[in-house]
Every structure is written in structure tokens, then in C-alpha cells.
Amino acid sequence: MKRLVVLGGGESGVGTAILGKKEGYDVFVSDMGKIKDKYRDVLNQYEIKWEDEKHTEELILNADVVMKSPGIPDKAPLVKKLLENGISVISEIEFAYPFTNAKTIGITGSNGKTTTTMLTYHLLKEGGLNVGLGGNIGKSFAWQVAEENYDYYVLELSSFQLDGIINYKPDIAILTNISPDHLDRYEYKYENYIASKFRITMNQTEDDFFIYDADDEAISAWLQNNKTKAQLIPFSLLQTFENGAFIKNNTMDIIINNEEFEMKTADISLEGKHNMKNAMAATSVAQLMKIRKQTIRESLSNFQGVEHRLEKVLKIQNVQYINDSKATNVNATFFALDSMTVPTVWIVGGVDKGNDYSELMPLVREKVKAIICLGLDNKKIIDAFSDVVDMMVEVDNMRDAVNTSKHLAEKGDAVLLSPACASFDLFQNYEDRGNQFKAAVKNL
Incomplete structure (x- = not known):
């Protein structure tokens, strides 16, 4: 019986474990973090062995094939060790x-x-x-x-x-x-x-x-x-x-x-x-x-479009609030700013993955009247745009970001959440960030 080890007990990991079990593999799931209750229940129901908050190497290095979740980098020591031992490490799709x-x-x-x-x-x-x-x-x-x-x-x-x-x-x-x-x-x-x-x-x-x-x-x-x-x-x-x-x-x-x-x-x-x-x-x-x-x-x-992608939330006092939380890189935010046709209050910031903001400069000059920085470290954004817009404010939570945007926006303007960054400094993920934005707007 071939041994399948699954690294990561999330959606793709648990799906792979179920398929492996069905196809006759000896399956073991290992997660460095905590496996969510709903996934634990499924693994137990299928009688699949699992562990969380640790990786027990002797239960992993005896695998014939390893499926690692996309969030685990190739540089991770355990992955390197598997590859050095000639064990195939593949994705769920493969x-x-x-x-x-x-x-x-x-x-x-x-x-x-x-x-x-x-x-x-x-x-x-x-x-x-x-x-x-x-x-x-x-x-x-x-x-x-x-x-x-x-x-x-x-x-x-x-x-x-x-x-x-x-x-x-x-x-x-x-x-x-x-x-x-x-x-x-x-x-x-x-x-x-x-x-x-x-x-x-x-x-x-x-x-x-x-x-x-x-x-x-x-x-x-x-x-x-x-x-x-x-x-x-x-x-x-x-x-x-x-x-x-x-x-x-x-x-x-x-x-x-x-x-x-x-x-x-x-x-x-x-x-x-x-x-x-x-x-x-x-x-x-x-x-x-x-x-x-x-x-x-x-x-x-x-077709209705995708949640958190240029999603029109509400119009309040003739100001349109737009949730583009899914914009986790500069290029996505470029598209968002490019599509704006009215003066815009732009909420930006988060975890920067090596961003170069220079390509946004012409759009910011043309369309953005104020910037609200929503992140733990906003230095790069401030350095890039402080000379370009009249108003720049730093906040560290979504409620303050939205309340500030209300004061900065005038009739006919738009407020755009398009962070150009990942969300992990203040939020669980971009969905959480977008949902908090929508909730804060509805509370205005």
C-alpha cells in the first residue's frame, strides 16, 4: 500500500486525503498550525490519521508521495528534506x-x-x-x-x-x-x-x-x-x-x-x-x-461579478463606496484606479510583497484626492505619494479608515478600498478585510 502524506489540513489538504483514501493509499495528514474543527470532523469520519501543531518527521519521511498545500514554501526545511530523500512533493491538482x-x-x-x-x-x-x-x-x-x-x-x-x-x-x-x-x-x-x-x-x-x-x-x-x-x-x-x-x-x-x-x-x-x-x-x-x-x-x-473585486457597496450622501479588497498587488490596484471616473479617496496598505508604487503615480495624480494608509507599516506608501496628494492619514483599523474616508469625501466622490497589499497584518485574509469594510460602510 502506497503512503500518501498530506502537509496542510485545509481545503486542498483534506480533499486530497479523502481522494487518497478512496484510491487505496495509506493516508496521513500533518499541519504545523491548528486544523479547523470542520476539517478534523471530516478526517475522523473517513478514519484518516492526522496531527496538528507539529510535523512528526518519522511519520512524514516514510511517504511515497507528499502533497503540500500551496501556502507552504519550497524553502521550508521539511520540504527540502523530503526532496533530498527523493520523495515526490506535488500539488493537489497533480x-x-x-x-x-x-x-x-x-x-x-x-x-x-x-x-x-x-x-x-x-x-x-x-x-x-x-x-x-x-x-x-x-x-x-x-x-x-x-x-x-x-x-x-x-x-x-x-x-x-x-x-x-x-x-x-x-x-x-x-x-x-x-x-x-x-x-x-x-x-x-x-x-x-x-x-x-x-x-x-x-x-x-x-x-x-x-x-x-x-x-x-x-x-x-x-x-x-x-x-x-x-x-x-x-x-x-x-x-x-x-x-x-x-x-x-x-x-x-x-x-x-x-x-x-x-x-x-x-x-x-x-x-x-x-x-x-x-x-x-x-x-x-x-x-x-x-x-x-x-x-x-x-x-x-x-453575470454578477466577484465579491471583493470592485464591488459597489453603497452610495451614501452621493458618495460611492467600493470594495476592492481582493487587490493584493499593485497591478490589481492599477486596474481599480484606472476604472475610477470621479475624485477618489483611496484606502491602501497592508503587507507589502516587494511593491513598486511608481506605476500608480500618473493615476494617483489624476484621480486620487486623499490617501488613507491602513497597515502596520506605511512608510513606503507615504514616501511614494506624500508629495502627490493633499491629504494623507494613517489608521490601524477598518472602522477608523471608513469613518475618516466619510470626512474626506464630498458629494460625487468615491471611496475605494484597493489595498495593493496582502492583509495579514491586521486581518485574517482579504475576505475578512473586505467584509469589515462593508460592515463599517453600512454602519456610517
Whole structure:
């Protein structure tokens, strides 16, 4: 009996443990932190052995294969030891995919991947396909492979999940864009992070498809210097293609294998240039899957968007409050500021992953009237923008941030929470941060 050790007792870890047990592995789950009660109960129900708040090496180093949760870095001493002992360390996606015959659509990118994943899932589900949603969002892919029977999966894949694949290949891959993010995990080398993202296409064959942003410099440079066997489907706001997706005369136009789909951009529910790209990527998948054009049109016009991503919360005294807590890097905040059409009070800050704020400078000059720093260490933000805006305030909790923003905003302005940073200094995660913002706004 092969031994599967799972490092991390969260959603992906527990899902992998259940699938491993079902497939006849001897399974052991080990978590350095505390395993949540709901996951402990599941592990006990399946009679899976587990430990938390420690890693017992003799119970781990005897593994045939180890699945590590995406949050554990490759540099962790235990992971290094496993690799030195020649033990395969893989991600949940790599472990689960041999146990399903379903086709997968894998979606990665520094920004836009959640919206693109949700929209792709919405299009395929509305189109009548038997489709599951997983990866970085929703229920763990492995758990669904163990308990569900889908024909297709739409998977949001982080670079950390892609780092742990060996043979996995999506039938359709989407790369939404690349901008410097998580560089702390890639030795602060941008090229390492770029290479990690492109792992999504490394095992693809001539029968597979690779959908990508042709306007993105990092992606274009990689494709000039490297090869993928997959059939290429570019999308762009700036150029047109004989085979690909583009915007022309306020119309989204998608031509794949001589099949054309057109829709007025004004009829698409998502707003902003970056969302047109997300819509082109998702619609390209729907076209490859032969979803009816009328269904695609209806789905694009009724899609609700993603929570914590440019989410309009309330309008109070003619000031629009917007929750973009999911913007955990500079590039995401760039899109948010770019989409603002009125003077903006910007709430920013948190745990900085090596941010360079200079690219935001023209947008801040043009659109931002005041900055509220919400973090334990705001020095970089203050150094970057103190000469650019009239008003800068430091706070250390969400209630103060929102109350301050109310005083700084005038009729017709907007208040935008778009932190450009991770949330772990003051919040559990970006959802907690966004929910606290929404609660504080509702209490104004």
C-alpha cells in the first residue's frame, strides 16, 4: 500500500486525503498550525490519521508521495528534506487529475483569474454542461474528484499550485496576465515567477488550447523565446486577429476556427478594460465548447461579478463606496484606479510583497484626492505619494479608515478600498478585510 502524506489540513489538504483514501493509499495528514474543527470532523469520519501543531518527521519521511498545500514554501526545511530523500512533493491538482476523465480548463494570471474563472464556469453551466468549479476557489478539486462526477472542471490555478505539477495538463489553459507578485517566494526574480505561470502550458499537446493576453509584455516575450505545442488563441484590446479575440468599434469579436461571435461591449455586465479581457478569455472557452451564441450573450449580460473585486457597496450622501479588497498587488490596484471616473479617496496598505508604487503615480495624480494608509507599516506608501496628494492619514483599523474616508469625501466622490497589499497584518485574509469594510460602510 502506497503512503500518501498530506502537509496542510485545509481545503486542498483534506480533499486530497479523502481522494487518497478512496484510491487505496495509506493516508496521513500533518499541519504545523491548528486544523479547523470542520476539517478534523471530516478526517475522523473517513478514519484518516492526522496531527496538528507539529510535523512528526518519522511519520512524514516514510511517504511515497507528499502533497503540500500551496501556502507552504519550497524553502521550508521539511520540504527540502523530503526532496533530498527523493520523495515526490506535488500539488493537489497533480495528485487528483489522474483519477478523473473530466476535461479541465486551467486559469492562471497575476490578476483577473478569479473573475475569469467564475465567468467561464457561469458560461459553461448556463450552456448546459456538467461542470465543476475548483482549484484556488470553492471546493477542493481533489474532493470533487472523489465525490462528484463532472465532465468538465474550471480550475483557478495559482503559481504555487503550478509549481507542484509534473504531468498535469489542462485541455484549455488561460493566462490572463503577468505582473510582479509573490516575488518573496521566487527569490525576488521576476523571471522565476514568469516561468512558474507558464508551467500551465508545459505539458499541453497539439490538441490543447492556450488562451493568453497578447498585450502583455511578459507573455509576448516568453512566447517569442519559448515554445508551447498548444494551439494559440490570443486576446487583445489593441490589435485584431484572424484567429483570436479583440475589441473593434465597441464590439467584442471572437474568431476561432472560422466561427465568429460578436457582442456589443455595452451589453456586457462587467465594466472596465480589464474586464473586457476577462470576458474575451472566458468567451473563447465557451466558443471552443460550442455553447450556443444566444446563451453566451445572455450569460455575459447577467453575470454578477466577484465579491471583493470592485464591488459597489453603497452610495451614501452621493458618495460611492467600493470594495476592492481582493487587490493584493499593485497591478490589481492599477486596474481599480484606472476604472475610477470621479475624485477618489483611496484606502491602501497592508503587507507589502516587494511593491513598486511608481506605476500608480500618473493615476494617483489624476484621480486620487486623499490617501488613507491602513497597515502596520506605511512608510513606503507615504514616501511614494506624500508629495502627490493633499491629504494623507494613517489608521490601524477598518472602522477608523471608513469613518475618516466619510470626512474626506464630498458629494460625487468615491471611496475605494484597493489595498495593493496582502492583509495579514491586521486581518485574517482579504475576505475578512473586505467584509469589515462593508460592515463599517453600512454602519456610517
